[in-house]
Amino acid sequence: MKTVLLAGAGLWALAVAPAWAQGPVSGTLTDARSGEALPGATIFLDGAVSGNTDAAGGFTIPAVPAGPHELRITFLGYDALMQTIQGQPEVQRLAARLQPGGVLTGEALVTAQRASDRTATAYTNLGKQDIAKRNFGQDLPYLLDQTPSVVVNSDAGAGVGYTDIRIRGTSNTGINMTINGIPLNDAESRGSFLVNVPDLASSVNSLQVQRGVGTSQNGGAAFGASINISTLDNRREAYGETQNSYGSFNTWKNTVQFGTGLVGKYFTFDGRLSRIKSDGYMNRAFSDLKSYYFAAGYQRKNTLLKFITFSGRERTYQAWNGVPEPAITGNRALLGNYVANGELSSSDSARVESEGRRYSYYTYDNQTDNYQQNHYQLHLSQGLGESWNIGAALHLTRGFGYYESYRARRKFADYGLPNVELGGDTLTRTNLVDQKWLDNYFYGGTFALNYQPPGARKLQATIGGAWNRFENDHYGEIIWAQYASTSSIRQRYYFNDARKTDYNAYVRTTYEVLPRLGLYGDVQVRHIEYTIDGVEDDQNDVTTRASYTFFNPKAGATLALGTGQQLYASFAVGQREPVRADFTDRPAGDTGAKAERLEDWEGGYRFTRADLTFFGPNTALRLEANGFYMSYQNQLVATGQLNDVGTALRTNVARSYRRGVELTGFVSANDKISLSTTLTLSQNRILDYQGVSYDADYNPVVEAPRTSTISYSPAVVSAHTLEGQPVKGLRLALLLKTVSQQYLDNSQNDRRRIAGYEVLDLRLRYAIQPRFVKEIELGLLVNNLLNKEYVANGYTYSYLGASGGLDTFNWYFPQATRNFLASVGVKF
Known part of the structure; x- marks a missing residue:
């Protein structure tokens, strides 16, 4: 692959800039032969995606930190451009030219699934530095907390262990996650359990969050948002790094990374070992997480072959029950009602009073979740002449593990066992310990074929798809x-096996019909076959046969208004099948849940400039306003309906919607001080909602139809980061997160809600470059600086209880009060 130099004498001034200076870099990208602008090219800084060129070929990197950095620009049909740059106080304006004839290697499969300014969708790109500066050992959702419309929470309260993320109110079962284009979501529940890949963030070189349906991609969970993760980084120089953190609740993170750089001109090897341990904010809610990452790559001109394997093993104490409402409020009368209705025992009640909001429901010493997940990926990116490029991958994910539970006074019959005769008495119940196991394989292949003739910036096209089992x-x-009874050690009391085949194909194209007007089209066909055979833990037969075929079209348009300005609009359809529980929890004779459909309308305005002067001589400014209307048909929601053993069911509602506006902005003056902000205002409604309750005889009582707010959907979400460099090498940031109230169910009952909250964090990073190592960085993260007591998640249920009326029982997940994480990082 040729290295093409940036044109313009301004480039050479970079070498003499002060080592501590940081400022924006902007420029234009053109075809070296025709001089035409090249929109949609990918800009990398130190291997991390920093953005794309706009409709006029313009690009901006808002801040280039101190020290040397590799700038790389890739575009289908062209040789890549690579150059070392340095930070400097003044705005750097570069004129970059690409030579036709090369191909994009390394990112073909991942880039094919990502949005750009040409796809008319709402998205946020994060590079390696964006992720690293927040990474003190908390799980990946916490590193995305400042991106638009995001709400995160943690079962153990401190961001380690089981964590969750919602985007626009959509749970992680509707957020499609891929790693290098390979689906991460569980195929049955559609949940993405990032606790199974601890410290994955340390191996990520770029990440994109798409909001709404987004572009067609692999995986079946894209029903409101997508998170596309890439670890396909090729670092040409050898390196070694170690990151070590310690903080509140005896939290430790130890990470060692290495890379060989180029070996024998064509080979690279990279690896990572990580360990994260924490006692958790909640009592007994410990986490013990271990992981590794290893990649071996071969790259020669137009061919990249890369084998990647990573694995995570987690052992966590179960904190997923949360805490009863009286532990939060201290209401002793309400606590007594929990005891009177059998929700808590007398001993539980005493522990609630002594432990307060850090109460843990379980006391059995091995009430733990134990799971290991091994990932294997083989990626090929191959140039096929001047106009074509293909990315393909084979993958295997092996998962196995169990959670262990102490069960008090369980019926023998529930475990398929006879009663016990003892001294003339018949015992029908026993205390026992059981383990519930999962043992699974997920395997398949993906591909993406990209087309763009050299110099023809008007047309880009991708044909892609996947087959997964x-x-x-x-x-x-x-x-x-x-x-x-008659049981033996490891007596198996239920077994069922599930098989799911999912394949899809899509075609996506962008075409510039006029110099400033571009059109985008995307069509996907997806087919699913799902079978279950056997019995569930309640001894019910859960045999299932289901088949679905979905057609998901998408279209959009972009209009360039001038330098750095763009209008865009799009329409997209997403459809998905019900999850496993929608089949296995249905009562006998129930016809089952229907598939859901989402029609997503998006439109907005983008403004990006790095050469303004109103906040100083070198002001960088980014603004975006995005409006969305997400209309659902047959959305599956909880209505209060129960099956014959009291398990909550999800029911299709005919019509529901989410609509709102997302406002984002970033301003930086010489990168000495910067402010980024995002605000989401939304309405989230179910039309003709009919809740279900039960009378004293367990007969269902259906409420009259009405409009109701969708659960876990705050109307206002904002995030703001003020960051500055008061002295050389020191970067200080204040991060404010606000979330308005949320309802725990769809009844819009103020008795069942999560109060709104505001959380302020403080982050410091101080880097020095001594002679004996490349860099030493000291870090400090103070979470919840103002020591607020708040909860970020919960659940609720109600029934006719001991009071004679409808009793409501709320359970919450308290988040940690003020806590800290301190880190030391060394780069060799």
């Missing part, structure tokens, strides 16, 4: 019982 055994074993 999921095989999962679910079973339970009794490992101890006080009265064993």
